[in-house]
Amino acid sequence: MSFFGKNIKKIRTVKGLSQAAFAELFGLKRAALGAYEEQRSEPKIETIIKIANHFSIKIDKLLTSEITVNELLQFKENLTIANNDVKTALFAKVPCITENNSSDYLAHFKNDIFIDELPHLSLPINTTKVFRAFTVSNLEMTNQDKGFYPKDIVIGEQTPTNIIKKLTNGTLVFAIVDDTILFRRLYVTDNNVIFRADHKNIEDKIYKISDVKELWRVRYVFCKRIPEFSTSFEDTLMNMQQEILKMKAKIE
Incomplete structure (x- = not known):
């Protein structure tokens, strides 16, 4: 047949x-x-x-x-x-900053040709805006086993430095400051910016707003592992249960 x-x-x-x-x-x-x-x-x-x-x-x-x-x-x-004609969806091409190319990015981030040659992510996001992808390389944004881990990818929307003062305190950003790339939460005080890690053992980094060369406000996140989505109420309830068990053990 x-x-x-x-x-x-x-x-x-x-x-x-x-x-x-x-x-x-x-x-x-x-x-x-x-x-x-x-x-x-x-x-x-x-x-x-x-x-x-x-x-x-x-x-x-x-x-x-x-x-x-x-x-x-x-x-x-x-x-x-x-x-019907096959229609191809228009995806945004997002240049990706990795551990391997981060030092080159610091040297050439204003060079359009260099940016075009970076590895790109194709994503179904707003194609009229400019985005950058940044690969997390440390544990600065972790807190009690939650947060961002190495190999996670955050997608930031280009944010003009002249509107930094308008950003809400605690906004998640990555930025070029003092020849380094920082991925932290942003706080603004007068003419200074504070980059604060979620990890409690990491000290704040404080700069003048004029020291910020590039700023990207995080809009999307790709996690290497499936994150936990437990609510604060569930966390509180679990902690209470653990404390009750400890008290019960002491009494017995």
């Missing part, structure tokens, strides 16, 4: 044609086409040649192997899914 029946059914599905419409296209009876698709009978060689020529498919390919949708789309330009 050949693959003819399976293949013409796939072609018909990709083209969005009913059995009746497909049969009419090649001068066949609908019942005969149904029998071919169900592999209850084989067509005449003239029918095979007619269908193969119409869709620019080699006869041996039509008969001896199951054709994939991708192959069908390549055989003839107008062979598209559901009889």
Whole structure:
């Protein structure tokens, strides 16, 4: 038994044609086409040649192997899914700063050619805005096993330095300051900015606003592992249960 029946059914599905419409296209009876698709009978060689020529498919390919949708789309330009043109979604290309290229980024972040040559992420986000991706490389933004870990990726929206004072305190950002890239929370006091880590053992870094060369406000996050989404109420309840168990153990 050949693959003819399976293949013409796939072609018909990709083209969005009913059995009746497909049969009419090649001068066949609908019942005969149904029998071919169900592999209850084989067509005449003239029918095979007619269908193969119409869709620019080699006869041996039509008969001896199951054709994939991708192959069908390549055989003839107008062979598209559901009889409509295949539309490609417009994704934003986001340059990505990694451990390997971060020092080069610090030296060439104003060079458009260098930026174009960085590795990029393709993401379904606003294509009218400018974004950067930054790969986390330390534990500064962790707190009690929660937060951001190495290899996590944060996506920041370009934020002009002249609006830093308008940002809400605690905004998550990454920035170029003093020839380094900082990923922390931003706090503003008068003409200074404080970059604060979530890790309690990491000291604040304080600079003048004018020292900030680039600032990216974090909008999206890709975590290397599945984060915990427990609420503060659940955390509190768990802590209370643990304390009760400790008290009970002492009493006993």
